[in-house]
Amino acid sequence: MVRRVITLLRRRGYKVTPQRRAILRVIVDSQEHLTPADIYERAHKEYTGIGLVTVYRTLDILDKLGLICEVHAEDGRRSYLLTRPSEHHHHLICSDCGKVVDFTGCRLGELEKRLSRETGFEVESHLLEFIGCCPSCQKAAST
């Protein structure tokens, strides 16, 4: 996985630095969605000579290459980063603890067509998120 990304980076003309390796390893190793700060913290343990700025810059590249995607946090505004390149999918986010679950099958094609027809917009993409309370936070709340 890491090797594949590294090859892609080289092919696209990006240099492969120890910082980028460290960041990649963190992202690939994690099953969860991480903020730039999270990634910085973890990568820093593995490779001390790394700065938060570099994390931001590397994430930009990975995003541009479609290797990672974003979550808009449940409190609105700030956008967070998440791992896992994959097919078209969306997020279900716990408003309590921030846990993120991916899901596929949004089936928004028809709605998109309708909107195009009605408004004349050329629709390019969509953002869909469900906000709710995850099982463990439900339990915690009911005790």
Place this chain on the structure above:
Amino acid sequence: MVRRVITLLRRRGYKVTPQRRAILRVIVDSQEHLTPADIYERAHKEYTGIGLVTVYRTLDILDKLGLICEVHAEDGRRSYLLTRPSEHHHHLICSDCGKVVDFTGCRLGELEKRLSRETGFEVESHLLEFIGCCPSCQKAAST
């Protein structure tokens, strides 16, 4: 319209100040979606003694009362404010000029049920936005 909101504010224990009146008038008068800064700028013309902070605070209240709603800007992150209390609806946003069009009928109930079933989440709400290019920007692009 303005009067209705004012009554509601009083009923809920909020005081009605000239600043709030000015902000309200701006929001009600506008057909477009405005940022706090936009609203501040306009309200300031009408009533000089007003600060941006008050705009933020008033918008919070109006949001809490469900009288206005938010748009998450197409560039990601920053959240913008928009007018018009209304039924459940979503936004179609032009990635070029920022124009926002409302639409209703998202029909996400079934998907919501499926997700609840599959993940155990108690789904509370959802965020749906379509991003695209509006008719006038399409024209502009093709010239």
Place this chain on the structure above:
DNA sequence: ATTCTAAATGAAAATCATTTTCATTTACTA
């Protein structure tokens, strides 16, 4: 292996929207 150069890095400063603080003012209630 050595050299060369554009790309990458990080510390620090800059941005910029939003929030907090706090002293002062004011809308409403009694």
Place this chain on the structure above:
DNA sequence: TAGTAAATGAAAATGATTTTCATTTAGAAT
């Protein structure tokens, strides 16, 4: 009319992200 909690605004604080710029370095060329 007076009393009080709520509201206000100036200024400072926050906090995430971006920019700047001097220095380092990956990878290509020799």
